[in-house]
Amino acid sequence: MTRGTLVYIIQRLAIIALTLLVVSFVVFVVVHALPGNAFISQRVHGRTLQLLLHEYGLDQPVLIQYWNFLKGAIHGNLGVSLYIRGEAVTPLVLRELSVSCELGGAALIVTIGLGMTFGVLAAIRQNTWVDYLLTSLAVIGYTVPSFVIAGLGIMIFADFLGSVTGGAFAYSPVWTGTYGTIGELWLPALSIGLYTSGQITRITRASMLEVIQQDYIRTARAKGLRERVITVRHALRNALVPVISILGTTIVGILVGVLVIENIFGIPGLGKEFVESILQHDYNVTVGVFTIFALLIGLSNLAVDLIYTVVDPRIRY
């Protein structure tokens, strides 16, 4: 790693830290400004409600509450849940984050695996039925939202397949333990991955078509190299740069997909907290979730920028 790269990383980390501060503050102020709170019910009102608000420090000015939150957050303590009274938020969101990372990671593998494979195949079989089929699939992939794919998947693999096989073969939509099983993971991952892989397919195909028409590819062929070596070692590597450039936005797309898919499949990840914690007025959880998502996006974009330097040595920071 060069000194310039190190400085670049430090600069980016500082920007990420600043972003987190802004995000946490804005979200904190906004969620506290929303009408209602976590405690009110037909039974909890009046004095009982006031006692609870006082007990949790929610009757203090919001800036003081934020300052108290920030002091804890710096030490890794995001406070306690208001919905699950007194439950520490940090271990909760970290566990949920790990589940979301598992699902997001699996979806990323599907995205890159399918997207790049289809893209390369479509390029090297340009204007054949393979090309038409794969590009059509890509278009369908990124025009059909992940929740539709998920719904269809459940109907086909859980309901229909279970019905026609008398329950012998079916996707089991139960999530076992914290991380589920591969048998439970594949359909949610595919639902997200199919959607995001469409774009990767298109970019990879376009990029590959440009690269395989370059002189050095012709030279490689003239040297008698095998087609597989030319494709993988010479063409694909150079075609990767544009693909990596959209990886950052793809990861954001996957994160958005995670939000929806976790709800549909009942996966205990961070995604379902986005809506749930806001509806429940679980302020600390909401702030924690948004901040962590901001951190994830910041770090993944940084990682993508660093991968550039590996794939294309001409890029230097």
Next chain:
Amino acid sequence: MTLGRPYPGSEARGRRGRWQAMLGVSLLAVVAAACGSTSGTSSSSSSLASSQVLKFPAFQNPGTWDPGEADAEVDTEFMQNVFDNLWRFDNNLNIVPDIATAVPTSSNGGISSDGLTYTVHLNPNATFDNGDKVTAEDVLYSWDRAVALQGPYSSNLSAIAGFAAVQSAAGSPPASTTGSPLNFQQSIEDGLWGCFRGKGTAGATCNSSLEMSGLTAPDGLTGETVQITLASACGWCLAAWTLEGTTGAIVDENVIHNDPVNWWTKPSSKTDGMVGTGAFYLASFIPKQSMVFKAVKDWWGSPKPTLTEVDVDIKDPSALATTVAAWKQGSYGIIGYGGDSGNLDYPTIESIKSSSFAKDLLTQPKGRTTWLSFNIGYPKTGGPFVGESASAIGLRKAFDLAVDKTGLASTVCHDLLCTAATGGLITKGLIGNLGDGQDPLAAYNPTEAKQLLKQYDPTGALTANLTYSYNTGGLNDPVAEYLQNEWQTNLGVHVNLNPVGDASQFISNRLGGQYVMSRDGWQFDYNNPQDWYANLWGTFATAAGANTSGFDDPTYDSILNQADAEPISQALPLYNQLATILQQDVVYIPLYYSVGNFLIQPWVKGAGSNTGFDYYWDQISILSH
């Protein structure tokens, strides 16, 4: 992917079905390797399955399982299997002994002749799941603590002498600077622990004023007798003290002392965690993910649990489709337990009813009533319904008679999700329900409605720009549209709708009397009319600033006080008088009684529900299937 339970009716499928099956299997051979499993064989028998593990989903997270602070149904549905009260409700909502050896009555000497003193003998075999014996001290501690914490159900103990003094002594919690509630609960715990009932050495934090004077242990703290002295006669108290999972539940002082805030979130152990006296103990709790309860070995009570374990997956309501699919596959034994009987939506129920699973659908009326409240007593909010003038009452009546309640149940609820509320405010099946068709406000008479409107608002000025407010979600949206349509059709009055997305804000505004017309409702806590009449328009409501409609009538209060002091047999006619007062005053428009829907596998025996709660887990067993 493994072999699983055949779907009911699958054997009847013909050759085409088999070909489809083979095709499906072939096409998905690769996927098959990764698929999850379903278990079991073709049919259930009367013999017990080798695995007695029940698994079901919950669509809500627990809020708190601390009986001193619990509020939501989802909490009490679980807590009733972990904690015991002195008495419990049986499946028919009768009060039966639990930790106490008998239900106190005048004839068995449990209640003194003046009705002010209850003598309770504890079951000598009762123990907590960590082995600690239940003594009089545990009862005194549990109830003193619950009162000092001032939770939403502390009023259940309000008739006991010394109640107000303890709440006053507990005071307000110190302001939190960390967002953690530790300070208050710790101070209550320290106050009780330091010198509880004269035990031990008084410490610096000791606060003997946290002890209710009306609670004593005549045979000593380690004895098995508790005496409860009331400040005034109370006919509803026994029912309120019996309410599971709330302030009447008995907790273990030794355990709570170690962690007064988070003790309930941790698995039960000898010295820590959610320790109770119930048939099950908490073995694992992963917030927002899962809970595991295990049967207490050699549990002291009866019936002895057959289930060895109850596994609960915590799901978001939006995962209903996948959850139902999993239930169909046999992965879940029940859907609807844990306070979630209202979660199955109409399309799901219809699809179940038209399938071979129809026989597994259990429909059970629940103790929830929904009505419309008028603003009667909040002049600041205004509206044509304020006050007791003939005009105000006449207009309330007009808007009531213009609504076809039976039509609402069939149009909005498809006669599945609710039934028309024609027997008064109190839900069918509960003490105080007047009987089908007995509530005059349930009548539908558009002609009379129109006449009343013409009489009291001939120009239409009074009823112009009216707004009906409600919290969105569930049946509330279609009900609002139905009401709007009824008033438009039958009265020619256009009522604006004010959907409020945030339920807590809606409740807050409603309790503050900020709406001219609003959705209102109540879910019963214990089977006594006092639960309705006192909490909604009586002393409890007024004291807590929670009287939705602002209805205030000295006659009502006087009769209520009289009724509350009487045993239910004598109180019931008085409570019915209160119903009549509310009806004559047209305080509300009755809308519907809620109906719960459960999916229960045929191999889950003993599961079910009554108006109030799920049947206890110790009644359930898993049959071979």
